[in-house]
Amino acid sequence: AAGVIQSPRHLIKEKRETATLKCYPIPRHDTVYWYQQGPGQDPQFLISFYEKMQSDKGSIPDRFSAQQFSDYHSELNMSSLELGDSALYFCASSFPTGGNTEAFFGQGTRLTVV
Amino acid sequence: AQSVAQPEDQVNVAEGNPLTVKCTYSVSGNPYLFWYVQYPNRGLQFLLKYITGDNLVKGSYGFEAEFNKSQTSFHLKKPSALVSDSALYFCAVRDIQSYGQNFVFGPGTRLSVLP
Numbered sequence: 650a651a652g653v654i655q656s657p658r659h660l661i662k663e664k665r666e667t668a669t670l671k672c673y674p675i676p677r678h679d680t681v682y683w684y685q686q687g688p689g690q691d692p693q694f695l696i697s698f699y700e701k702m703q704s705d706k707g708s709i710p711d712r713f714s715a716q717q718f719s720d721y722h723s724e725l726n727m728s729s730l731e732l733g734d735s736a737l738y739f740c741a742s743s744f745p746t747g748g749n750t751e752a753f754f755g756q757g758t759r760l761t762v763v
Numbered sequence: 764a765q766s767v768a769q770p771e772d773q774v775n776v777a778e779g780n781p782l783t784v785k786c787t788y789s790v791s792g793n794p795y796l797f798w799y800v801q802y803p804n805r806g807l808q809f810l811l812k813y814i815t816g817d818n819l820v821k822g823s824y825g826f827e828a829e830f831n832k833s834q835t836s837f838h839l840k841k842p843s844a845l846v847s848d849s850a851l852y853f854c855a856v857r858d859i860q861s862y863g864q865n866f867v868f869g870p871g872t873r874l875s876v877l878p
Binding site: 653680682690691692694697698699704705707739741749751752753754755756757759 | 795797799804805806807808809812814815853857861862863864865866867868869870871
């Protein structure tokens with residue numbers, strides 16, 4: 650079965666550079682979530698989209714932005730990267746239907762800022 | 764705000780023994796509870812969920828979880844642990860009060876199954 654696809658799997662950037670992470674949700678899933686997981690930490694919610702519109706915002710820095718495109722894929726854009734941005738970034742997709750559906754997570758993008 | 768707590772950072776169990784990974788929740792309204800497992804450098808894999816109905820929920824890989832409303836708990840269990848069950852386990856609640864209904868995760872419990 651198709652899963653959530655994230656690219657790239659690994660990314661190394663220097664401080665103050667920009668990065669773009671891509672997410673392709675499971676077909677027919679209309680909700681996409683982005684999470685950040687620091688070393689030894691639980692995933693922290695960044696932002697979500699429902700039907701290509703931003704639906705919720707969590708602890709996403711102003712230096713980050715995201716969008717969902719007409720084909721439902723999503724991109725997380727990160728600018729002025731800092732060392733503290735080094736983390737595993739997950740995308741997940743689900744149906745939103747009243748909260749009783751699970752989210753399916755991608756393999757994640759490991760971002761290292763040097 | 765919706766939240767979950769996992770009181771144990773680490774759980775060690777011998778292979779073949781039963782295992783329990785604890786989770787307690789704090790929610791407004793009906794809880795939508797989930798368990799996920801994470802293997803090293805991998806994404807989170809869905810194990811099981813409680814939405815409504817029977818308090819004992821069965822999931823993937825022989826795992827089950829017991830919902831206890833009076834104790835606000837949703838402990839993950841398995842009758843006989845395998846070494847391959849060693850991983851990081853996250854309890855989560857879906858924040859249905861938020862427009863995006865995002866998932867709020869607990870801090871995680873590292874399970875080590877010893878041969």
